[in-house]
Amino acid sequence: MEAITLICISLVWDFLLLFVGIEFFYYWYHRASHEVRWFWATHAVHHSAKHLNLSAAYRLGWTGLLSGYILFFLPLIWLGVHPIALLTGLSLNLIYQFWIHTELVPKLGVLEWFLNTPSHHRVHHAANSEYIDRNYGGVLIIFDRWFGTFTSEQPDCPTFYGLTHPLRSYNPVTIAFHEWRRLFQDLITAKTWRDRCRVIFGRPI
Template sequence: MESYAEVLNYAIPFFISLLLLEALIARWKGASVIRSMDTLSSLSSGLTNVIKDVLGLTVVIVSYDWLESRIGLVEISATWAVYLLAFIGLDFAGYWVHRLSHSINFLWNRHIIHHSSEEFNLGCALRQSISGFFAITVFFLAPVALLGVPGEVIAVAAPLHLFAQYWYHTRLIGKMGLLEHIIVTPSHHRVHHAINPEYLDKNHSQIFIIWDKWFGTFQEELDDAPPVYGVTRPVRTWNPILINFQHLWQLIQDAWRTKDWGAKFTIWFKPTGWRPADVEAAYPVESIKDPYAYEKYAPTLSPHLQLWSWAQFTLTFLLMMFLFNQIGAIGAQGAILYGLFLVFSIFSYSMLMDKSRFAVYSEMVRCLLGLAIIGAQGGNWFGLEKAWGMGPFALGGYFIGSLLVTVYFFQSEVKSAGYEVSRATKTAAPTKRLQS
């Protein structure tokens, strides 16, 4: 818990710096690759994911160390060649987990958040799941476990493998010549994130593109088919918590509603998107038929509300960094309470971004929870008083002020518009590929 939090103290500023650099380059090129609220939703999703990971809220059915100790044929020491072998093994495992996440209904729920953005930029790389409660990658690491690759090597290689997947989520880099045949490039991954029929469920590789070419899932980016991004059943929300469980909720509803008892059990293991015929007919869901003529999710928010949403994110981010820096002193139980409060904070300000009629209620709950935590700790906030004597008092004032500001925006922008949850903007077919 503490060691991963320390790594994130350095990794998060680095990722955000690259995102800002991408925004500056896009502005310099006159390219439209970033929308404010979409990026804010992506960053908010990133916060929920790192909070979950730092708190260790994933059930490990079988640990790699256990697997290696049982099936390892030899014992090998940690040399550079072993680290390379571990990296390749992680990439092989990542390909299959990724492919299965696109292929099986219940596994898609843990991955939909990553594809939910209707843009493609470094921000959407941060859309990572909080709904993957069970770790399954270890089962696909059996080949390297068989070879005796030590667990500590996997522990070092795994975050490097993950972080190395960040850079290629961009439209600002064109095709990369010889590298197109070796590694996953932005061009390959644009295909993967596209909803064009010819691109669906292609290019699952994470670092080395060879897996797609070997296993028949490779698709080159075509000049006459510019990628259109998102998911074929658009999520229609900026709220990362809702996105994380949207597909699961659909599966639960479909399993409950169908009169086919067999389908109630098989729906979970059917191909992604499959629904029982009777439910499909009685309860149709929105699906994009023409990727070049659909409406992007774009609620009409005033500049002031957008600025307030960014302020909410910034304050939540600062509170998260305080958690990561003090996690040892806070303790496991306190850290879980703190983390859950932060996730609910993200849920709450995202509700206002969506112009939801429940935005005030969620913010009221958040305010009361925050004040209750301060009260229960005798006027403190997880040790904040030691760093800043007036900190807990200021934080309590912020919780109350945030509720009042939410009420103001609700009255001026949500209620006055008749609870209009969203307005959409028509998107024309892309006509020109962005090249570096």
């Protein structure tokens, strides 16, 4: 009986450590997706929706493997996490995020302190200068609070959505590749290797 108890305790700790580890690396992946143009080229698709509703949750880029998002989670595999456990955890993280893509749910009291809620995610999707590039957490909001990227939704600052460079096409291929097209156009016109590195690794423009 004691052995079963120890196994259960070990499993609980393994789950908690995996959950927090995924959250930590997801935060940095998501932040890089906004602050590094190469990653933004894929992630911009998710922010191209002009209305925040549940369908926006699955408005995802097609080029995640090309941009290399999985690199952010390799440290967990190096630490011994099984790839299937990692993919399962990431999938559950994304499933949680489905319900926070809505304007219908108000602030949720004390939960706002540690969970990523619809209110926090409205801020994340907003194109307002007051809100842009904030609240990167998946399930938790604690890493945003620790690393200075947290902003709360303000009643006197209503949100509006979409890209800061509006995309007027409804063609899914155009939506999927428009940022890549802009990036490669700037690469072609860049005159030095330093400029080309800035195009790839600099902030989105």
